[in-house]
Amino acid sequence: xxxxxxxxxxxxxxxxxxxxxxxxxxxxxxxxxxxxxxxxxxxxxxxxxxxxxxxxxxxxxxxxxxxxxxxxxxxxxxxxxxxxxxxxxxxxxxxxxxxxxxxxxxxxxxxxxxxxxxxxxxxxxxxxxxxxxxxxxxxxxxxxxxxxxxxxxxxxxxxxxxxxxxxxxxxxxxxxxxxxxxxxxxxxxxxxxxxxxxxxxxxxxxxxxxxxxxxxxxxxxxxxxxxxxxxxxxxxxxxxxxxxxxxx
Amino acid sequence: xxxxxxxxxxxxxxxxxxxxxxxxxxxxxxxxxxxxxxxxxxxxxxxxxxxxxxxxxxxxxxxxxxxxxxxxxxxxxxxxxxxxxxxxxxxxxxxxxxxxxxxxxxxxxxxxxxxxxxxxxxxxxxxxxxxxxxxxxxxxxxxxxxxxxxxxxxxxxxxxxxxxxxxxxxxxxxxxxxxxxxxxxxxxxxxxxxxxxxxxxxxxxxxxxxxxxxxxxxxxxxxxxxxxxxxxxxxxxxxxxxxxxxxx
Numbered sequence: 001x002x003x004x005x006x007x008x009x010x011x012x013x014x015x016x017x018x019x020x021x022x023x024x025x026x027x028x029x030x031x032x033x034x035x036x037x038x039x040x041x042x043x044x045x046x047x048x049x050x051x052x053x054x055x056x057x058x059x060x061x062x063x064x065x066x067x068x069x070x071x072x073x074x075x076x077x078x079x080x081x082x083x084x085x086x087x088x089x090x091x092x093x094x095x096x097x098x099x100x101x102x103x104x105x106x107x108x109x110x111x112x113x114x115x116x117x118x119x120x121x122x123x124x125x126x127x128x129x130x131x132x133x134x135x136x137x138x139x140x141x142x143x144x145x146x147x148x149x150x151x152x153x154x155x156x157x158x159x160x161x162x163x164x165x166x167x168x169x170x171x172x173x174x175x176x177x178x179x180x181x182x183x184x185x186x187x188x189x190x191x192x193x194x195x196x197x198x199x200x201x202x203x204x205x206x207x208x209x210x211x212x213x214x215x216x217x218x219x220x221x222x223x224x225x226x227x228x229x230x231x232x233x234x235x236x237x238x239x240x241x242x243x244x245x246x247x248x
Numbered sequence: 249x250x251x252x253x254x255x256x257x258x259x260x261x262x263x264x265x266x267x268x269x270x271x272x273x274x275x276x277x278x279x280x281x282x283x284x285x286x287x288x289x290x291x292x293x294x295x296x297x298x299x300x301x302x303x304x305x306x307x308x309x310x311x312x313x314x315x316x317x318x319x320x321x322x323x324x325x326x327x328x329x330x331x332x333x334x335x336x337x338x339x340x341x342x343x344x345x346x347x348x349x350x351x352x353x354x355x356x357x358x359x360x361x362x363x364x365x366x367x368x369x370x371x372x373x374x375x376x377x378x379x380x381x382x383x384x385x386x387x388x389x390x391x392x393x394x395x396x397x398x399x400x401x402x403x404x405x406x407x408x409x410x411x412x413x414x415x416x417x418x419x420x421x422x423x424x425x426x427x428x429x430x431x432x433x434x435x436x437x438x439x440x441x442x443x444x445x446x447x448x449x450x451x452x453x454x455x456x457x458x459x460x461x462x463x464x465x466x467x468x469x470x471x472x473x474x475x476x477x478x479x480x481x482x483x484x485x486x487x488x489x490x491x492x493x494x495x496x
Contacts, residue, residue: 098442121453121456121457122456133452133455133456135452158448158451158452160444160445160448160449160452161443161444161445161448162443164442164443165442165443165444165448168438168439168442168443168444168449169439169444169448169449169452169453171435171438171439172435172436172438172439172444172449172453172458173435173449173452173453173456173457173458175431175434175435175438176428176431176432176435176453176458176460176463177457177458178431179427179428179430179431179434180424180427180428180431180458180460182427183423183424183426183427183428183431184424186423186427187419187420187421187423187424188420190416190419190420190423190491190494190495191416191417191419191420193495194346194412194413194416194494195409195410195412195413195416196408196409196413196416196417196420197408197409200406200408200409200413200417201408201416201417201420201421203406204381204383204406204408204417204421205369205417205420205421205424207381208369208370208381208421208461209369209421209425209461209462209465210420210421210424210425210428210461211460211461212424212428212459212460212461212462212463213456213457213458213459213460214457214460215424215460217457243438246438246442247438247441
């Protein structure tokens with residue numbers, strides 16, 4: 001299938017590579033032209049704008065930093081809406097505010113384009129491996145149609161409800177992950193500053209109600225002095241801000 | 249061994265029962281006389297005050313709500329310090345501020361009494377089963393001496409460092425548990441209010457980085473509408489206040 005792919009950053013680049021590997025012909029676009037180099041080298045066609053990409057494909061995927069970028073790419077000048085084919089589908093895999101997913105979907109529906117929100121969990125390593133967890137919101141029939149494409153990038157794709165539900169589920173995930181990391185950090189810092197070996201604390205608490213995937217994954221790194229980030233703090237803040245906005 | 253046991257509330261009562269069951273002769277005391285009924289029925293001797301209990305035993309255990317209660321029982325009028333035998337041991341199993349553990353230990357040392365802080369994790373069910381996790385601070389030689397007694401009440405007893413270290417470890421545990429519960433709650437409420445089935449969210453996130461013992465233990469209860477508490481919110485607040493005080 002010919003697939004449009006807009007946004008070839010840290011996540012989008014390996015996701016697009018996995019679609020190429022699965023045999024799909026890509027038409028790519030990024031506001032930073034250099035980011036397209038890898039995809040073009042792998043045989044993708046170059047798009048000149050989101051509108052151009054949309055005019056050439058029945059399925060368009062976006063992987064962008066946040067709500068304003070998705071809104072601009074979809075509804076701005078030379079945006080997807082301008083080039084949208086009737087009956088085509090936009091799968092927005094960015095992590096954005098659910099209200100914006102619904103707004104963009106409504107505007108695209110007027111052009112005869114369907115939309116799913118399909119944010120992912122797993123970060124760059126799982127984007128590279130094609131083992132992302134994909135949380136989807138939208139129409140069930142559309143979901144079934146694009147599911148094989150999603151599974152070229154992820155190990156699971158779950159329909160969570162109507163449009164916006166993928167991002168609601170992602171926000172719920174991010175609330176838990178961010179707060180579990182903060183809780184672990186506060187606990188280990190308190191113990192250390194109070195003179196107790198944080199390794200002893202980790203060993204004492206990990207088997208009880210304090211146990212978590214975050215604790216098992218991150219505490220050994222912290223204890224080893226390895227603070228290489230698995231995710232950017234600005235993106236945690238973005239997600240928590242989107243959670244607060246959604247709550248309001 | 250003849251053991252003094254002060255504080256026969258929700259936790260202390262089953263812990264004392266497990267010591268009786270293990271063959272220890274108890275001398276018990278509680279400010280609320282009715283709370284001693286179960287222990288007396290099981291053959292314990294009645295103490296008339298913490299001082300009286302301490303004067304009759306080489307090992308005294310306290311299980312009280314918070315720092316002020318421990319300070320009063322140990323150092324107040326008719327307190328443990330007044331009756332303390334030289335070379336005897338106080339094991340305070342209450343969850344209190346580590347600074348108070350150190351203060352009480354210092355005052356008792358002047359009377360020739362050793363002290364361990366040994367707060368527990370696991371709640372009433374594990375107190376009944378004798379499978380508490382016991383986190384200990386204090387002298388290693390004293391710890392080894394009383395460890396068999398501790399293991400009549402718990403499935404593990406770990407020396408975490410000098411006096412106060414048990415409570416530091418417990419506070420680290422409580423920070424993680426309380427915040428993980430709060431994170432799960434916020435995530436499920438947000439999803440529900442945003443129109444997504446919280447069961448779908450639980451299924452979507454539990455296998456990823458959001459997974460935790462709290463999520464596995466508590467989310468199914470929440471989803472079933474079962475809000476029977478496993479711990480009192482006032483005690484969570486007490487623990488977090490002790491964490492803040494310790495941090496300051």
